[in-house]
Amino acid sequence: MNIQSICVYCGSSFGNQTVYAEAARSLAGALAARNIGLVYGGGNVGLMGVIANEMLRLGGEVTGVIPQALMDKEVGHKGLTHIHVVKDMHERKAMMAALSDGFIALPGGIGTLEELFEMLTWSQLDFHQKPIGVLNVEGFYAGLICFLQNLVDTGFVKAEQAALMMHEDNADALLQRLQTWVPQKSTKLRDALAAQALFP
Template sequence: MAEPAFSLCVYCGSRAGERPEFAQAATAVGQWIGAHGGQLVYGGGRNGLMGVVAEATRQAGGRVLGVIPQALVDKEQANHACDELHIVQTMHQRKALMAERCDAFLALPGGIGTFEELFEVWTWRQLGYHDKPVGLLNVAGYYDGLLSFLRHSMAEGFMGAWQLGLLQVGADVDALLPALVQAAGFGQELVALRAVI
Protein backbone atom coordinates (compact mmCIF):
# COMPACT_ATOMS: atom_id res chain seq x y z
CA MET A 1 0.00 0.00 0.00
CA ALA A 2 1.30 3.47 -0.89
CA GLU A 3 2.18 6.00 1.78
CA PRO A 4 -1.08 7.71 2.88
CA ALA A 5 -1.65 11.22 1.57
CA PHE A 6 -2.60 12.41 5.08
CA SER A 7 -3.62 10.98 8.45
CA LEU A 8 -6.81 11.99 10.24
CA CYS A 9 -7.34 11.08 13.89
CA VAL A 10 -11.02 10.39 14.56
CA TYR A 11 -12.49 10.28 18.05
CA CYS A 12 -15.95 8.71 18.31
CA GLY A 13 -18.16 6.46 20.37
CA SER A 14 -17.61 2.78 21.05
CA ARG A 15 -21.41 2.70 20.93
CA ALA A 16 -23.52 3.42 17.84
CA GLY A 17 -25.93 5.86 19.50
CA GLU A 18 -29.68 6.09 18.99
CA ARG A 19 -29.84 7.84 15.61
CA PRO A 20 -28.99 6.27 12.24
CA GLU A 21 -27.41 9.59 11.23
CA PHE A 22 -24.49 8.89 13.55
CA ALA A 23 -23.42 5.71 11.76
CA GLN A 24 -24.15 7.34 8.41
CA ALA A 25 -21.77 10.17 9.27
CA ALA A 26 -19.09 7.75 10.48
CA THR A 27 -19.43 5.85 7.20
CA ALA A 28 -19.15 9.08 5.21
CA VAL A 29 -16.01 10.10 7.11
CA GLY A 30 -14.37 6.73 6.45
CA GLN A 31 -15.34 6.83 2.79
CA TRP A 32 -13.92 10.34 2.43
CA ILE A 33 -10.62 9.32 4.03
CA GLY A 34 -10.31 6.27 1.79
CA ALA A 35 -11.39 8.06 -1.39
CA HIS A 36 -8.67 10.66 -0.84
CA GLY A 37 -5.87 8.18 -0.15
CA GLY A 38 -5.75 8.95 3.55
CA GLN A 39 -5.15 7.08 6.76
CA LEU A 40 -7.55 6.80 9.68
CA VAL A 41 -5.94 6.97 13.11
CA TYR A 42 -8.42 5.88 15.77
CA GLY A 43 -8.94 3.97 19.00
CA GLY A 44 -8.60 0.49 17.51
CA GLY A 45 -12.00 -0.95 18.42
CA ARG A 46 -14.63 -2.81 16.40
CA ASN A 47 -17.66 -1.65 18.38
CA GLY A 48 -19.98 1.28 17.70
CA LEU A 49 -18.99 4.22 15.55
CA MET A 50 -15.33 3.26 15.96
CA GLY A 51 -15.93 0.05 14.03
CA VAL A 52 -18.10 1.80 11.45
CA VAL A 53 -15.53 4.47 10.54
CA ALA A 54 -12.70 1.91 10.42
CA GLU A 55 -14.56 -0.49 8.14
CA ALA A 56 -15.73 2.32 5.85
CA THR A 57 -12.15 3.58 5.54
CA ARG A 58 -10.87 0.10 4.76
CA GLN A 59 -13.62 -0.58 2.22
CA ALA A 60 -12.85 2.72 0.46
CA GLY A 61 -9.17 1.80 0.10
CA GLY A 62 -7.80 3.85 2.99
CA ARG A 63 -5.26 2.75 5.56
CA VAL A 64 -6.37 2.10 9.15
CA LEU A 65 -4.13 2.58 12.18
CA GLY A 66 -5.63 1.60 15.54
CA VAL A 67 -4.29 2.20 19.04
CA ILE A 68 -5.93 0.41 21.97
CA PRO A 69 -4.92 -0.20 25.59
CA GLN A 70 -4.59 -3.82 26.69
CA ALA A 71 -7.37 -3.32 29.25
CA LEU A 72 -9.83 -2.42 26.47
CA VAL A 73 -8.87 -5.12 23.97
CA ASP A 74 -11.80 -7.29 25.01
CA LYS A 75 -14.24 -4.54 26.03
CA GLU A 76 -13.95 -2.56 22.79
CA GLN A 77 -13.13 -5.69 20.76
CA ALA A 78 -9.77 -4.83 19.21
CA ASN A 79 -9.98 -4.56 15.44
CA HIS A 80 -7.39 -6.99 14.09
CA ALA A 81 -8.33 -5.99 10.53
CA CYS A 82 -6.36 -2.75 11.02
CA ASP A 83 -3.37 -2.29 8.73
CA GLU A 84 -1.47 -1.34 11.87
CA LEU A 85 -2.75 -2.15 15.39
CA HIS A 86 -0.84 -0.98 18.44
CA ILE A 87 -1.76 -2.50 21.80
CA VAL A 88 -0.43 -0.20 24.52
CA GLN A 89 -0.55 -0.29 28.31
CA THR A 90 -2.19 3.02 29.22
CA MET A 91 -4.63 5.60 27.92
CA HIS A 92 -1.83 8.17 28.04
CA GLN A 93 0.22 6.05 25.62
CA ARG A 94 -2.84 5.58 23.42
CA LYS A 95 -3.57 9.29 23.14
CA ALA A 96 0.07 10.29 22.68
CA LEU A 97 0.60 7.80 19.84
CA MET A 98 -2.64 8.80 18.11
CA ALA A 99 -1.68 12.47 18.31
CA GLU A 100 1.82 11.76 17.03
CA ARG A 101 0.65 9.74 14.01
CA CYS A 102 -1.97 12.17 12.65
CA ASP A 103 -2.09 15.48 10.80
CA ALA A 104 -5.48 16.64 12.10
CA PHE A 105 -8.15 15.66 14.63
CA LEU A 106 -11.89 15.15 14.22
CA ALA A 107 -14.51 14.34 16.85
CA LEU A 108 -17.73 12.58 15.90
CA PRO A 109 -20.56 11.85 18.33
CA GLY A 110 -19.45 9.88 21.36
CA GLY A 111 -19.44 9.75 25.14
CA ILE A 112 -17.10 10.92 27.87
CA GLY A 113 -14.04 9.30 26.28
CA THR A 114 -14.65 11.24 23.06
CA PHE A 115 -15.25 14.46 25.00
CA GLU A 116 -12.05 14.01 26.99
CA GLU A 117 -9.94 13.31 23.90
CA LEU A 118 -11.39 16.30 22.04
CA PHE A 119 -10.83 18.71 24.93
CA GLU A 120 -7.30 17.45 25.50
CA VAL A 121 -6.08 18.00 21.93
CA TRP A 122 -7.94 21.32 21.79
CA THR A 123 -6.19 22.38 25.02
CA TRP A 124 -2.84 21.21 23.63
CA ARG A 125 -3.48 23.33 20.54
CA GLN A 126 -4.21 26.50 22.51
CA LEU A 127 -1.06 25.94 24.59
CA GLY A 128 1.06 25.50 21.47
CA TYR A 129 1.96 21.85 22.08
CA HIS A 130 0.87 21.16 18.50
CA ASP A 131 -0.46 23.16 15.57
CA LYS A 132 -2.72 20.51 14.06
CA PRO A 133 -6.31 21.46 13.18
CA VAL A 134 -9.10 20.25 15.46
CA GLY A 135 -12.59 19.63 14.08
CA LEU A 136 -16.00 18.78 15.50
CA LEU A 137 -18.60 17.09 13.30
CA ASN A 138 -21.96 18.16 14.70
CA VAL A 139 -24.14 15.31 13.41
CA ALA A 140 -27.91 15.79 13.75
CA GLY A 141 -27.34 18.60 16.25
CA TYR A 142 -25.64 16.22 18.70
CA TYR A 143 -23.20 18.87 19.90
CA ASP A 144 -25.62 21.82 19.93
CA GLY A 145 -25.80 21.82 23.73
CA LEU A 146 -22.02 21.66 24.10
CA LEU A 147 -21.52 24.50 21.62
CA SER A 148 -24.07 26.59 23.48
CA PHE A 149 -22.23 25.97 26.73
CA LEU A 150 -18.90 26.90 25.14
CA ARG A 151 -20.38 30.22 24.00
CA HIS A 152 -21.71 30.69 27.55
CA SER A 153 -18.21 30.04 28.92
CA MET A 154 -16.84 32.67 26.56
CA ALA A 155 -19.57 35.19 27.57
CA GLU A 156 -18.73 34.57 31.24
CA GLY A 157 -15.09 35.38 30.63
CA PHE A 158 -13.51 31.94 30.96
CA MET A 159 -12.63 31.51 27.30
CA GLY A 160 -11.56 33.86 24.55
CA ALA A 161 -13.07 33.99 21.08
CA TRP A 162 -9.66 32.97 19.69
CA GLN A 163 -9.79 29.74 21.71
CA LEU A 164 -13.24 28.88 20.40
CA GLY A 165 -11.94 29.75 16.95
CA LEU A 166 -9.36 26.95 17.18
CA LEU A 167 -12.22 24.45 16.95
CA GLN A 168 -13.55 24.01 13.40
CA VAL A 169 -17.21 23.02 13.62
CA GLY A 170 -19.42 21.74 10.82
CA ALA A 171 -22.24 19.34 10.03
CA ASP A 172 -21.18 18.48 6.47
CA VAL A 173 -18.43 15.88 5.98
CA ASP A 174 -17.68 17.11 2.46
CA ALA A 175 -17.03 20.63 3.76
CA LEU A 176 -15.37 20.02 7.14
CA LEU A 177 -12.89 17.30 6.15
CA PRO A 178 -11.37 19.22 3.22
CA ALA A 179 -11.07 22.27 5.49
CA LEU A 180 -9.21 20.25 8.13
CA VAL A 181 -6.90 18.61 5.61
CA GLN A 182 -6.12 21.94 3.95
CA ALA A 183 -5.50 23.58 7.34
CA ALA A 184 -3.04 20.75 8.06
CA GLY A 185 -0.99 21.92 5.09
CA PHE A 186 -2.23 19.67 2.32
CA GLY A 187 -3.07 21.47 -0.88
CA GLN A 188 -6.16 21.91 -2.97
CA GLU A 189 -4.94 19.19 -5.35
CA LEU A 190 -5.59 16.55 -2.66
CA VAL A 191 -9.13 17.73 -2.04
CA ALA A 192 -9.74 17.80 -5.78
CA LEU A 193 -8.92 14.09 -6.03
CA ARG A 194 -12.54 13.16 -5.42
CA ALA A 195 -13.43 14.47 -8.87
CA VAL A 196 -10.80 12.21 -10.41
CA ILE A 197 -11.42 9.00 -8.44
Template sequence: MKRVCVFCGSSAGANPAYAKAATALGRLLAERGLELVYGGGNVGLMGVVADAALAAGGKVIGIIPEAMMTWEVGHANLTELRVVNSMHERKAAMADLADAFIALPGGIGTMEELFEVWTWAQLGLHNKPLGFLDVAGYFERLHAFLDHMADEGFVKPRHRSMVAVHHSPETLLALLDSYQAPATIQVIDRETT
Protein backbone atom coordinates (compact mmCIF):
# COMPACT_ATOMS: atom_id res chain seq x y z
CA MET A 1 0.00 0.00 0.00
CA LYS A 2 1.15 3.49 -0.83
CA ARG A 3 -2.02 5.53 -0.37
CA VAL A 4 -5.01 5.09 1.93
CA CYS A 5 -8.31 6.84 1.30
CA VAL A 6 -10.14 7.83 4.47
CA PHE A 7 -13.86 8.52 4.34
CA CYS A 8 -15.13 10.47 7.35
CA GLY A 9 -17.49 13.13 8.57
CA SER A 10 -17.42 16.84 7.84
CA SER A 11 -18.59 17.03 11.46
CA ALA A 12 -16.55 16.00 14.49
CA GLY A 13 -19.50 14.11 15.99
CA ALA A 14 -20.75 14.06 19.56
CA ASN A 15 -18.02 11.90 21.10
CA PRO A 16 -14.48 13.34 21.49
CA ALA A 17 -13.18 9.81 20.86
CA TYR A 18 -13.93 10.26 17.15
CA ALA A 19 -11.49 13.16 16.76
CA LYS A 20 -8.93 11.34 18.90
CA ALA A 21 -9.14 8.31 16.58
CA ALA A 22 -8.92 10.51 13.47
CA THR A 23 -5.78 12.10 14.92
CA ALA A 24 -4.26 8.71 15.69
CA LEU A 25 -5.05 7.40 12.21
CA GLY A 26 -3.66 10.46 10.42
CA ARG A 27 -0.47 10.32 12.48
CA LEU A 28 -0.11 6.57 11.93
CA LEU A 29 -0.48 6.88 8.16
CA ALA A 30 2.27 9.51 8.08
CA GLU A 31 4.55 7.50 10.37
CA ARG A 32 4.16 4.47 8.09
CA GLY A 33 4.92 6.52 4.98
CA LEU A 34 1.38 6.07 3.66
CA GLU A 35 -0.17 9.02 1.84
CA LEU A 36 -3.65 10.11 2.90
CA VAL A 37 -6.31 10.60 0.24
CA TYR A 38 -9.53 12.17 1.49
CA GLY A 39 -12.37 14.57 0.69
CA GLY A 40 -10.30 17.75 0.88
CA GLY A 41 -12.23 19.55 3.63
CA ASN A 42 -10.83 21.45 6.58
CA VAL A 43 -13.79 20.80 8.89
CA GLY A 44 -14.91 17.95 11.13
CA LEU A 45 -13.06 14.65 11.14
CA MET A 46 -11.84 15.41 7.62
CA GLY A 47 -9.82 18.35 8.89
CA VAL A 48 -8.65 16.43 11.96
CA VAL A 49 -7.26 13.43 10.04
CA ALA A 50 -5.58 15.67 7.44
CA ASP A 51 -4.03 17.98 10.05
CA ALA A 52 -2.69 15.01 12.02
CA ALA A 53 -1.08 13.46 8.94
CA LEU A 54 0.45 16.79 7.91
CA ALA A 55 1.73 17.52 11.44
CA ALA A 56 3.48 14.13 11.42
CA GLY A 57 5.20 14.93 8.12
CA GLY A 58 2.83 12.98 5.88
CA LYS A 59 1.59 13.68 2.38
CA VAL A 60 -2.10 14.49 2.02
CA ILE A 61 -4.11 14.66 -1.20
CA GLY A 62 -7.56 16.20 -0.96
CA ILE A 63 -10.26 15.89 -3.62
CA ILE A 64 -13.15 18.34 -3.35
CA PRO A 65 -15.94 19.43 -5.70
CA GLU A 66 -15.81 23.13 -6.54
CA ALA A 67 -19.33 23.63 -5.18
CA MET A 68 -18.17 22.37 -1.77
CA MET A 69 -15.05 24.52 -1.46
CA THR A 70 -16.94 26.99 0.73
CA TRP A 71 -19.25 24.56 2.56
CA GLU A 72 -16.57 22.04 3.55
CA VAL A 73 -13.91 24.76 3.57
CA GLY A 74 -11.28 23.36 1.23
CA HIS A 75 -8.07 22.70 3.18
CA ALA A 76 -5.44 25.24 2.12
CA ASN A 77 -2.36 23.49 3.53
CA LEU A 78 -2.44 20.09 1.84
CA THR A 79 0.33 18.53 -0.18
CA GLU A 80 -2.15 18.66 -3.06
CA LEU A 81 -5.75 19.83 -3.33
CA ARG A 82 -7.62 18.80 -6.46
CA VAL A 83 -10.82 20.67 -7.22
CA VAL A 84 -13.22 18.64 -9.37
CA ASN A 85 -16.61 19.31 -10.94
CA SER A 86 -18.84 16.84 -9.10
CA MET A 87 -19.24 14.35 -6.27
CA HIS A 88 -18.97 11.56 -8.85
CA GLU A 89 -15.59 12.87 -9.99
CA ARG A 90 -14.49 13.22 -6.36
CA LYS A 91 -15.31 9.60 -5.53
CA ALA A 92 -13.78 8.26 -8.74
CA ALA A 93 -10.56 10.23 -8.19
CA MET A 94 -10.26 9.09 -4.57
CA ALA A 95 -10.86 5.48 -5.61
CA ASP A 96 -8.32 5.67 -8.42
CA LEU A 97 -5.62 7.18 -6.21
CA ALA A 98 -6.09 4.87 -3.22
CA ASP A 99 -4.70 1.42 -2.56
CA ALA A 100 -7.04 0.86 0.42
CA PHE A 101 -10.07 2.49 2.04
CA ILE A 102 -10.92 3.21 5.68
CA ALA A 103 -14.15 4.67 7.04
CA LEU A 104 -14.03 6.66 10.24
CA PRO A 105 -17.31 7.70 11.88
CA GLY A 106 -19.38 9.90 9.64
CA GLY A 107 -22.82 10.44 8.21
CA ILE A 108 -24.67 9.54 5.06
CA GLY A 109 -21.89 10.70 2.72
CA THR A 110 -19.28 8.65 4.54
CA MET A 111 -21.43 5.53 4.35
CA GLU A 112 -22.26 6.14 0.70
CA GLU A 113 -18.59 6.52 -0.20
CA LEU A 114 -17.53 3.28 1.48
CA PHE A 115 -20.55 1.35 0.22
CA GLU A 116 -19.84 2.49 -3.33
CA VAL A 117 -16.23 1.26 -3.30
CA TRP A 118 -17.43 -1.94 -1.61
CA THR A 119 -19.97 -2.42 -4.40
CA TRP A 120 -17.20 -1.86 -6.95
CA ALA A 121 -15.14 -4.57 -5.23
CA GLN A 122 -18.13 -6.93 -5.24
CA LEU A 123 -18.52 -6.31 -8.98
CA GLY A 124 -14.85 -7.06 -9.58
CA LEU A 125 -13.88 -3.50 -10.54
CA HIS A 126 -11.05 -3.48 -8.00
CA ASN A 127 -9.52 -5.73 -5.36
CA LYS A 128 -8.47 -3.07 -2.85
CA PRO A 129 -9.03 -3.66 0.87
CA LEU A 130 -11.74 -1.85 2.82
CA GLY A 131 -12.13 -1.30 6.53
CA PHE A 132 -14.13 0.38 9.26
CA LEU A 133 -12.27 1.94 12.19
CA ASP A 134 -14.86 1.16 14.85
CA VAL A 135 -14.39 4.01 17.31
CA ALA A 136 -16.33 3.65 20.58
CA GLY A 137 -18.62 1.06 18.99
CA TYR A 138 -19.85 3.52 16.34
CA PHE A 139 -20.20 0.84 13.65
CA GLU A 140 -21.40 -2.08 15.82
CA ARG A 141 -25.08 -1.83 14.83
CA LEU A 142 -24.19 -1.37 11.17
CA HIS A 143 -22.08 -4.51 11.20
CA ALA A 144 -24.82 -6.45 12.96
CA PHE A 145 -27.15 -5.36 10.16
CA LEU A 146 -24.61 -6.35 7.49
CA ASP A 147 -24.37 -9.78 9.12
CA HIS A 148 -28.18 -9.95 9.05
CA MET A 149 -28.14 -9.13 5.32
CA ALA A 150 -25.71 -12.01 4.77
CA ASP A 151 -27.74 -14.35 6.99
CA GLU A 152 -30.85 -13.52 4.98
CA GLY A 153 -29.11 -14.28 1.67
CA PHE A 154 -28.77 -10.73 0.32
CA VAL A 155 -24.99 -10.51 0.70
CA LYS A 156 -22.76 -13.43 -0.18
CA PRO A 157 -20.35 -14.47 2.59
CA ARG A 158 -17.33 -13.79 0.34
CA HIS A 159 -18.58 -10.24 -0.20
CA ARG A 160 -19.32 -9.72 3.50
CA SER A 161 -15.75 -10.77 4.27
CA MET A 162 -14.35 -8.03 2.03
CA VAL A 163 -14.62 -5.46 4.83
CA ALA A 164 -12.33 -5.51 7.86
CA VAL A 165 -13.45 -4.00 11.17
CA HIS A 166 -11.31 -3.08 14.14
CA HIS A 167 -11.09 -0.46 16.87
CA SER A 168 -7.29 -0.16 16.63
CA PRO A 169 -5.81 1.83 13.72
CA GLU A 170 -2.64 -0.30 13.86
CA THR A 171 -4.54 -3.58 13.71
CA LEU A 172 -6.87 -2.31 10.99
CA LEU A 173 -3.90 -1.27 8.83
CA ALA A 174 -2.34 -4.72 9.36
CA LEU A 175 -5.61 -6.37 8.29
CA LEU A 176 -5.79 -4.21 5.17
CA ASP A 177 -2.13 -4.86 4.37
CA SER A 178 -2.63 -8.64 4.52
CA TYR A 179 -5.97 -8.63 2.67
CA GLN A 180 -6.51 -11.28 0.01
CA ALA A 181 -9.43 -10.42 -2.24
CA PRO A 182 -11.95 -13.20 -2.86
CA ALA A 183 -12.47 -14.41 -6.39
CA THR A 184 -14.92 -12.17 -8.23
CA ILE A 185 -16.17 -11.90 -11.76
CA GLN A 186 -16.06 -8.43 -13.29
CA VAL A 187 -19.60 -7.89 -14.47
CA ILE A 188 -19.37 -4.28 -15.64
CA ASP A 189 -16.77 -1.77 -16.74
CA ARG A 190 -16.78 1.27 -14.45
CA GLU A 191 -15.60 3.46 -17.32
CA THR A 192 -18.81 2.82 -19.25
CA THR A 193 -21.34 3.06 -16.40
Protein backbone atom coordinates (compact mmCIF):
# COMPACT_ATOMS: atom_id res chain seq x y z
CA MET A 1 0.00 0.00 0.00
CA ASN A 2 1.04 3.58 -0.58
CA ILE A 3 1.18 4.83 3.00
CA GLN A 4 1.99 8.50 3.45
CA SER A 5 0.71 8.93 7.00
CA ILE A 6 0.09 6.63 9.95
CA CYS A 7 -2.22 7.36 12.86
CA VAL A 8 -0.61 6.26 16.12
CA TYR A 9 -2.73 5.67 19.20
CA CYS A 10 -0.83 5.62 22.50
CA GLY A 11 -0.95 6.52 26.16
CA SER A 12 -1.01 9.98 27.67
CA SER A 13 1.04 8.31 30.42
CA PHE A 14 4.51 6.79 30.21
CA GLY A 15 3.65 3.44 31.79
CA ASN A 16 5.90 1.96 34.45
CA GLN A 17 8.69 0.71 32.20
CA THR A 18 11.16 2.76 30.14
CA VAL A 19 10.82 0.25 27.29
CA TYR A 20 7.48 1.83 26.32
CA ALA A 21 9.05 5.23 25.64
CA GLU A 22 11.91 3.49 23.83
CA ALA A 23 9.37 1.74 21.60
CA ALA A 24 7.67 5.06 20.83
CA ARG A 25 11.02 6.53 19.77
CA SER A 26 11.77 3.43 17.71
CA LEU A 27 8.44 3.73 15.89
CA ALA A 28 9.12 7.42 15.24
CA GLY A 29 12.48 6.50 13.74
CA ALA A 30 10.93 3.82 11.52
CA LEU A 31 8.27 6.26 10.30
CA ALA A 32 10.77 9.04 9.62
CA ALA A 33 13.09 6.66 7.76
CA ARG A 34 10.22 5.78 5.41
CA ASN A 35 9.12 9.41 5.05
CA ILE A 36 5.75 8.53 6.59
CA GLY A 37 4.02 11.31 8.50
CA LEU A 38 2.64 10.89 12.01
CA VAL A 39 -0.98 11.64 12.86
CA TYR A 40 -1.79 11.46 16.56
CA GLY A 41 -3.90 12.95 19.34
CA GLY A 42 -1.97 16.21 19.59
CA GLY A 43 -0.79 15.86 23.19
CA ASN A 44 2.54 16.74 24.74
CA VAL A 45 2.27 14.26 27.60
CA GLY A 46 3.17 10.61 28.06
CA LEU A 47 3.98 8.43 25.07
CA MET A 48 2.07 10.90 22.87
CA GLY A 49 4.68 13.55 23.62
CA VAL A 50 7.55 11.09 23.25
CA ILE A 51 6.67 9.96 19.73
CA ALA A 52 5.79 13.47 18.55
CA ASN A 53 9.01 15.00 19.88
CA GLU A 54 11.15 12.24 18.39
CA MET A 55 9.48 12.62 14.99
CA LEU A 56 10.08 16.38 15.09
CA ARG A 57 13.71 15.86 16.15
CA LEU A 58 14.18 13.59 13.12
CA GLY A 59 12.61 16.13 10.77
CA GLY A 60 9.38 14.19 10.26
CA GLU A 61 5.93 15.66 9.70
CA VAL A 62 3.63 15.55 12.71
CA THR A 63 -0.09 16.32 12.64
CA GLY A 64 -2.00 16.57 15.89
CA VAL A 65 -5.76 16.52 16.37
CA ILE A 66 -6.96 17.59 19.80
CA PRO A 67 -10.29 18.69 21.33
CA GLN A 68 -10.51 22.28 22.54
CA ALA A 69 -11.16 21.08 26.10
CA LEU A 70 -7.80 19.31 26.23
CA MET A 71 -6.04 22.23 24.57
CA ASP A 72 -7.46 24.46 27.29
CA LYS A 73 -5.91 22.17 29.92
CA GLU A 74 -2.50 22.88 28.36
CA VAL A 75 -1.79 19.30 27.34
CA GLY A 76 -1.66 20.18 23.65
CA HIS A 77 1.68 20.22 21.81
CA LYS A 78 2.59 23.72 20.63
CA GLY A 79 5.39 22.78 18.21
CA LEU A 80 3.79 20.45 15.68
CA THR A 81 3.90 20.69 11.90
CA HIS A 82 0.09 20.91 11.86
CA ILE A 83 -2.42 21.14 14.70
CA HIS A 84 -6.19 20.79 14.37
CA VAL A 85 -8.24 21.88 17.37
CA VAL A 86 -11.70 20.29 17.20
CA LYS A 87 -14.85 20.49 19.28
CA ASP A 88 -14.99 16.98 20.77
CA MET A 89 -13.60 13.43 20.81
CA HIS A 90 -15.92 12.23 18.04
CA GLU A 91 -14.64 14.87 15.64
CA ARG A 92 -11.09 14.16 16.75
CA LYS A 93 -11.29 10.43 15.93
CA ALA A 94 -13.02 11.01 12.62
CA MET A 95 -10.42 13.55 11.50
CA MET A 96 -7.50 11.37 12.61
CA ALA A 97 -8.93 8.49 10.60
CA ALA A 98 -9.51 10.66 7.53
CA LEU A 99 -5.95 12.02 7.61
CA SER A 100 -4.33 8.59 7.89
CA ASP A 101 -3.52 5.69 5.57
CA GLY A 102 -3.14 3.18 8.40
CA PHE A 103 -3.25 2.78 12.17
CA ILE A 104 -0.85 1.57 14.87
CA ALA A 105 -1.46 1.23 18.59
CA LEU A 106 1.45 1.58 20.99
CA PRO A 107 0.92 0.71 24.66
CA GLY A 108 -1.79 2.82 26.23
CA GLY A 109 -4.90 2.78 28.35
CA ILE A 110 -8.65 2.64 27.84
CA GLY A 111 -8.69 5.47 25.28
CA THR A 112 -6.04 3.74 23.16
CA LEU A 113 -8.02 0.49 23.19
CA GLU A 114 -11.25 2.30 22.33
CA GLU A 115 -9.62 3.99 19.33
CA LEU A 116 -8.02 0.75 18.17
CA PHE A 117 -11.26 -1.21 18.35
CA GLU A 118 -13.24 1.49 16.59
CA MET A 119 -10.90 1.23 13.61
CA LEU A 120 -11.11 -2.57 13.71
CA THR A 121 -14.91 -2.34 13.76
CA TRP A 122 -14.98 0.10 10.86
CA SER A 123 -12.65 -2.19 8.92
CA GLN A 124 -14.74 -5.33 9.41
CA LEU A 125 -17.82 -3.37 8.34
CA ASP A 126 -15.92 -2.19 5.24
CA PHE A 127 -16.17 1.48 6.24
CA HIS A 128 -12.45 1.75 5.47
CA GLN A 129 -9.76 -0.43 3.91
CA LYS A 130 -6.67 0.66 5.80
CA PRO A 131 -4.20 -1.57 7.67
CA ILE A 132 -4.23 -1.78 11.46
CA GLY A 133 -1.50 -3.04 13.78
CA VAL A 134 -0.32 -3.08 17.36
CA LEU A 135 3.28 -2.82 18.51
CA ASN A 136 3.44 -5.63 21.03
CA VAL A 137 6.12 -4.12 23.29
CA GLU A 138 7.39 -6.69 25.80
CA GLY A 139 4.18 -8.66 25.36
CA PHE A 140 1.97 -5.68 26.24
CA TYR A 141 -0.78 -6.82 23.85
CA ALA A 142 -0.35 -10.58 24.41
CA GLY A 143 -3.52 -10.82 26.49
CA LEU A 144 -5.52 -8.93 23.88
CA ILE A 145 -4.21 -11.14 21.09
CA CYS A 146 -5.27 -14.21 23.10
CA PHE A 147 -8.69 -12.67 23.78
CA LEU A 148 -9.24 -12.09 20.07
CA GLN A 149 -8.45 -15.76 19.49
CA ASN A 150 -11.02 -16.59 22.17
CA LEU A 151 -13.59 -14.55 20.23
CA VAL A 152 -12.76 -16.66 17.18
CA ASP A 153 -12.94 -19.91 19.15
CA THR A 154 -16.35 -19.00 20.59
CA GLY A 155 -17.81 -18.03 17.22
CA PHE A 156 -18.23 -14.29 17.71
CA VAL A 157 -15.43 -13.24 15.35
CA LYS A 158 -14.16 -14.90 12.19
CA ALA A 159 -10.46 -15.65 11.87
CA GLU A 160 -10.07 -13.20 8.98
CA GLN A 161 -11.65 -10.46 11.10
CA ALA A 162 -9.28 -11.12 14.01
CA ALA A 163 -6.39 -11.06 11.53
CA LEU A 164 -7.22 -7.41 10.76
CA MET A 165 -5.23 -6.59 13.91
CA MET A 166 -1.67 -7.30 12.84
CA HIS A 167 0.92 -7.50 15.60
CA GLU A 168 4.70 -7.44 15.81
CA ASP A 169 7.18 -6.64 18.57
CA ASN A 170 9.42 -4.66 16.20
CA ALA A 171 8.49 -1.32 14.62
CA ASP A 172 10.18 -2.02 11.28
CA ALA A 173 8.52 -5.42 10.95
CA LEU A 174 5.11 -3.95 11.79
CA LEU A 175 5.44 -1.13 9.26
CA GLN A 176 6.55 -3.61 6.62
CA ARG A 177 3.39 -5.64 7.20
CA LEU A 178 1.18 -2.55 7.01
CA GLN A 179 2.84 -1.43 3.78
CA THR A 180 2.39 -4.83 2.12
CA TRP A 181 -1.14 -5.48 3.45
CA VAL A 182 -3.77 -6.23 0.82
CA PRO A 183 -7.36 -5.37 1.82
CA GLN A 184 -10.03 -8.03 1.48
CA LYS A 185 -13.72 -7.40 0.94
CA SER A 186 -15.51 -7.72 4.28
CA THR A 187 -18.19 -10.40 4.67
CA LYS A 188 -19.35 -9.24 8.12
CA LEU A 189 -22.81 -8.02 7.12
CA ARG A 190 -23.44 -10.91 4.73
CA ASP A 191 -22.47 -13.41 7.41
CA ALA A 192 -24.71 -11.73 9.99
CA LEU A 193 -27.71 -11.95 7.64
CA ALA A 194 -26.98 -15.60 6.92
CA ALA A 195 -26.77 -16.36 10.64
CA GLN A 196 -30.05 -14.56 11.21
CA ALA A 197 -31.71 -16.93 8.74
CA LEU A 198 -30.37 -19.92 10.71
CA PHE A 199 -31.23 -18.52 14.15
CA PRO A 200 -34.36 -16.36 13.72
